[in-house]
Amino acid sequence: MTKKDNLIQIENNIANACEKAGRNNDVHLIAVTKTIDADGIRELYDLGLRNFGENRADVFLEKYEALKGLSDIVWHFIGSLQTRKVRDIVDKVDAIHSVDRPSLAKEIEKRATKLTPCFLQINISGEESKHGFTKESAIRFLKEADFKNIEMIGLMTMAPLTENVGELHQVFHELKQLQLDIQKLGLNRVPCKELSMGMTNDYMIAIEEGATHIRVGRALVNE
Numbered sequence: 059m060t061k062k063d064n065l066i067q068i069e070n071n072i073a074n075a076c077e078k079a080g081r082n083n084d085v086h087l088i089a090v091t092k093t094i095d096a097d098g099i100r101e102l103y104d105l106g107l108r109n110f111g112e113n114r115a116d117v118f119l120e121k122y123e124a125l126k127g128l129s130d131i132v133w134h135f136i137g138s139l140q141t142r143k144v145r146d147i148v149d150k151v152d153a154i155h156s157v158d159r160p161s162l163a164k165e166i167e168k169r170a171t172k173l174t175p176c177f178l179q180i181n182i183s184g185e186e187s188k189h190g191f192t193k194e195s196a197i198r199f200l201k202e203a204d205f206k207n208i209e210m211i212g213l214m215t216m217a218p219l220t221e222n223v224g225e226l227h228q229v230f231h232e233l234k235q236l237q238l239d240i241q242k243l244g245l246n247r248v249p250c251k252e253l254s255m256g257m258t259n260d261y262m263i264a265i266e267e268g269a270t271h272i273r274v275g276r277a278l279v280n281e
């Protein structure tokens with residue numbers, strides 16, 4: 059299958075999942091391009107994609123430079139981000155999906171020169187190996203925060219590696235519930251309207267549970 063075939067299949071799956079869930083097809087497909095080079099990204103761009111996700115600061119910067127001519131690309135930073143790399147990327151990315159600790163948010167606040175859309179990364183399953191805020195610490199953090207350069211547009215999670223469909227539904231459902239709880243707080247600069255969840259193995263389940271941004275790598279780029 060070519061990238062074009064992959065994309066057609068994914069777009070069909072997105073449409074079907076939206077229909078099954080009775081929702082409008084308003085899902086943003088983020089092409090996760092960490093395993094392909096700038097030419098591969100250009101190929102996806104030519105197929106009409108505009109949202110791209112990278113997970114390493116240095117690699118992102120190289121691709122950003124190489125693709126500067128494509129001015130309507132939307133860059134999503136999705137990987138764990140070292141504090142000292144924030145200054146290099148913060149004004150070049152359009153959204154950061156991986157705000158997984160207070161110190162990272164603090165550094166983004168300090169280094170950004172404009173309002174930066176961010177997602178708070180949540181560790182729903184509570185696995186120690188996973189990055190992110192617990193549900194309780196997320197609420198505590200957001201209540202105390204006083205964002206100037208951050209707009210917390212939503213929540214992000216990584217589901218556990220499992221084929222247990224019920225468990226995946228549960229994880230995504232919990233993120234949706236947390237989103238509703240946070241919205242009720244009515245906090246300044248925390249609209250929390252978006253949900254970044256779902257990857258190659260589970261994006262259709264995530265859509266059924268309310269994902270607004272899915273991050274798809276392998277299913278799209280593996281030919």
Ligand SMILES: *Cc1c(COP(=O)(O)O)cnc(C)c1O
Pocket residue numbers: 090092113136137216257258259273274275276277
């Ligand atoms: C690699 C990656 C993805 C995409 O994973 P696939 O299984 O290839 O679709 C999504 N989100 C994050 C944070 C990633 O690192």
